[in-house]
Amino acid sequence: MSSASLKEMRNGGEDYSNGHGGGGVRDLYGEDCATEDQLITPWTFSVASGCSLLRDPRYNKGLAFTEGERDAHYLRGLLPPAIFNQELQEKRLMHNLRQYEVPLHRYMAMMDLQERNERLFYKLLINNVEELLPVVYTPTVGEACQKYGSIFRRPQGLYISLKEKGKILEVLKNWPEKSIQVIVVTDGERILGLGDLGCQGMGIPVGKLSLYTALGGVRPSSCLPITIDVGTNNEKLLNDEFYIGLKQKRATGQEYAELLEEFMHAVKQNYGEKVLIQFEDFANHNAFDLLEKYSSSHLVFNDDIQGTASVVLAGLLASLKLVGGTLVDHTFLFLGAGEAGTGIAELIALEISKQTKAPVEETRKKIWLVDSKGLIVSSRLESLQQFKKPWAHEHEPVKSLLDAVKAIKPTVLIGSSGAGKTFTKEVVETMASLNEKPLILALSNPTSQSECTAEEAYTWSKGKAIFASGSPFDPVEYEGKLFVPGQANNAYIFPGFGLGLIISGAIRVRDEMLLAASEALAAQVSQENYDKGLIYPPFSNIRKISAHIAAKVAAKAYDLGLASHLPRPKDLVKYAESCMYSPGYRSYR
Numbered sequence: 001m002s003s004a005s006l007k008e009m010r011n012g013g014e015d016y017s018n019g020h021g022g023g024g025v026r027d028l029y030g031e032d033c034a035t036e037d038q039l040i041t042p043w044t045f046s047v048a049s050g051c052s053l054l055r056d057p058r059y060n061k062g063l064a065f066t067e068g069e070r071d072a073h074y075l076r077g078l079l080p081p082a083i084f085n086q087e088l089q090e091k092r093l094m095h096n097l098r099q100y101e102v103p104l105h106r107y108m109a110m111m112d113l114q115e116r117n118e119r120l121f122y123k124l125l126i127n128n129v130e131e132l133l134p135v136v137y138t139p140t141v142g143e144a145c146q147k148y149g150s151i152f153r154r155p156q157g158l159y160i161s162l163k164e165k166g167k168i169l170e171v172l173k174n175w176p177e178k179s180i181q182v183i184v185v186t187d188g189e190r191i192l193g194l195g196d197l198g199c200q201g202m203g204i205p206v207g208k209l210s211l212y213t214a215l216g217g218v219r220p221s222s223c224l225p226i227t228i229d230v231g232t233n234n235e236k237l238l239n240d241e242f243y244i245g246l247k248q249k250r251a252t253g254q255e256y257a258e259l260l261e262e263f264m265h266a267v268k269q270n271y272g273e274k275v276l277i278q279f280e281d282f283a284n285h286n287a288f289d290l291l292e293k294y295s296s297s298h299l300v301f302n303d304d305i306q307g308t309a310s311v312v313l314a315g316l317l318a319s320l321k322l323v324g325g326t327l328v329d330h331t332f333l334f335l336g337a338g339e340a341g342t343g344i345a346e347l348i349a350l351e352i353s354k355q356t357k358a359p360v361e362e363t364r365k366k367i368w369l370v371d372s373k374g375l376i377v378s379s380r381l382e383s384l385q386q387f388k389k390p391w392a393h394e395h396e397p398v399k400s401l402l403d404a405v406k407a408i409k410p411t412v413l414i415g416s417s418g419a420g421k422t423f424t425k426e427v428v429e430t431m432a433s434l435n436e437k438p439l440i441l442a443l444s445n446p447t448s449q450s451e452c453t454a455e456e457a458y459t460w461s462k463g464k465a466i467f468a469s470g471s472p473f474d475p476v477e478y479e480g481k482l483f484v485p486g487q488a489n490n491a492y493i494f495p496g497f498g499l500g501l502i503i504s505g506a507i508r509v510r511d512e513m514l515l516a517a518s519e520a521l522a523a524q525v526s527q528e529n530y531d532k533g534l535i536y537p538p539f540s541n542i543r544k545i546s547a548h549i550a551a552k553v554a555a556k557a558y559d560l561g562l563a564s565h566l567p568r569p570k571d572l573v574k575y576a577e578s579c580m581y582s583p584g585y586r587s588y589r
């Protein structure tokens with residue numbers, strides 16, 4: 001197939017095919033935010049090329065190429081005669097997907113689609129979000145990471161290993177897209193509640209970024225998934241001949257810190273100050289340090305600490321409509337004092353402090369955490385890791401969760417330990433005996449690590465519990481009544497949060513922005529949702545929800561003087577909506 005050059009460019013645009021294989025129909029995104037309409041004409045040029053156009057997922061439309069496009073782009077004979085519109089393609093693919101009974105097969109079919117026809121992939125994901133979220137994201141993505149070595153086909157992100165030390169800037173330049181707005185990076189040490197999956201953690205940044213696009217409307221071309229490979233301590237992977245990562249124990253200490261430092265520096269040098277770096281699924285011992293170290297010099301966000309905190313706070317604020325009172329009337333008990341547990345605890349304390357004007361040192365006293373050694377109390381202070389110290393309140397030692405529930409008498413019980421089946425029948429029954437409407441959140445992912453199932457929460461509490469979980473559960477019928485569990489997953493927050501940072505050109509993340517995001521999400525829960533006992537709105541409305549979250553986050557960035565995109569748009573919700581990527585096909589004629 002010959003490749004004839006047929007450029008129609010205005011404004012002296014440049015060829016973004018960047019020497020990594022060319023051809024196809026290319027478009028230029030010059031602006032940080034441009035609507036789809038703006039993107040169609042003056043910025044489009046084409047390099048007619050049949051086969052390479054069909055093989056370029058960003059521009060391929062498969063059977064949806066029109067007669068005219070087939071003529072203009074040398075596609076004649078490369079496709080069967082039928083022409084399908086995108087709706088028919090969507091219908092066909094959804095039909096095919098539903099034939100697979102094994103969730104991992106659905107995941108693989110979706111990944112194939114993403115690599116074949118990106119717009120169709122996003123069309124499916126956006127229009128069938130409730131059905132497909134569990135496929136491309138939690139829980140199936142967890143299994144995909146566990147088996148990533150054997151299902152690996154094409155690299156979907158950048159791999160930066162110890163071998164690239166000293167060359168990270170060059171590695172970043174190998175990525176074909178130049179205008180990056182969001183990076184999700186993991187070092188694979190704590191993938192969901194599944195532990196150290198090393199280099200195979202790549203499924204997580206890929207999955208999170210596909211939600212940035214589908215749920216938050218961030219353009220796919222400006223998203224970059226990265227896995228940092230410093231080895232793994234997972235013996236099974238080290239002994240697996242199909243393992244795709246470095247076969248060595250994890251580098252730690254200075255060696256680790258130096259690689260991360262080089263990475264952070266290279267990212268800023270290559271993409272500037274406004275690129276958002278989302279840390280994902282790092283182990284506790286690195287997550288807190290990295291966030292603290294880089295939050296004053298980079299635009300960084302830790303999804304497991306801050307995103308989870310924001311989504312849980314939103315659920316708590318919304319739940320007050322069902323249980324009454326204000327936040328300060330509640331007592332909180334956590335099982336798990338890692339990133340999620342302490343992150344959520346701190347954000348609750350900040351919100352109570354904001355509402356009551358009491359200092360945060362005081363408001364923390366309503367919040368108790370249990371870790372693997374029992375209740376965190378002041379007599380343990382010396383031996384506690386730094387991030388647990390603020391939660392060491394005066395109390396006698398308590399060993400088990402059940403005893404802690406009995407001693408503290410919480411109104412809200414939150415599981416964030418990554419360990420499944422830890423909310424036992426006795427724990428749930430005790431919560432129900434102490435409270436008219438106990439709030440029980442089983443946040444650990446994927447489903448196998450959930451502290452209890454939705455069915456257990458409802459039956460053991462005799463229908464009294466208000467329940468939400470990190471991984472999705474189906475509705476449960478108990479004594480003739482249907483209970484619909486909520487999904488307290490950070491996927492509600494990070495896409496809209498990131499969009500808010502992008503549209504305002506924010507240069508730093510602040511806690512006030514997280515509080516704003518929580519309040520925005522809570523405000524999206526409708527009376528109809530409350531009537532069903534829900535404390536989160538359905539994911540089917542997520543794009544609208546994300547626009548509202550983005551608007552509140554952007555507003556905060558402007559208020560705090562951290563926004564670099566001036567002037568401030570008048571209607572931030574409308575502006576956020578206008579910036580969102582939409583996956584409809586564009587005409588190449």
Ligand SMILES: O=C([O-])CC(=O)C(=O)O
Binds near residue numbers: 138192445489
């Ligand atoms: O990925 C998810 O479903 C939520 C999350 O960040 C985690 O569990 O680490």
Ligand SMILES: [Mg+2]
Binds near residue numbers: 192280281303304
């Ligand atoms: Mg995570």
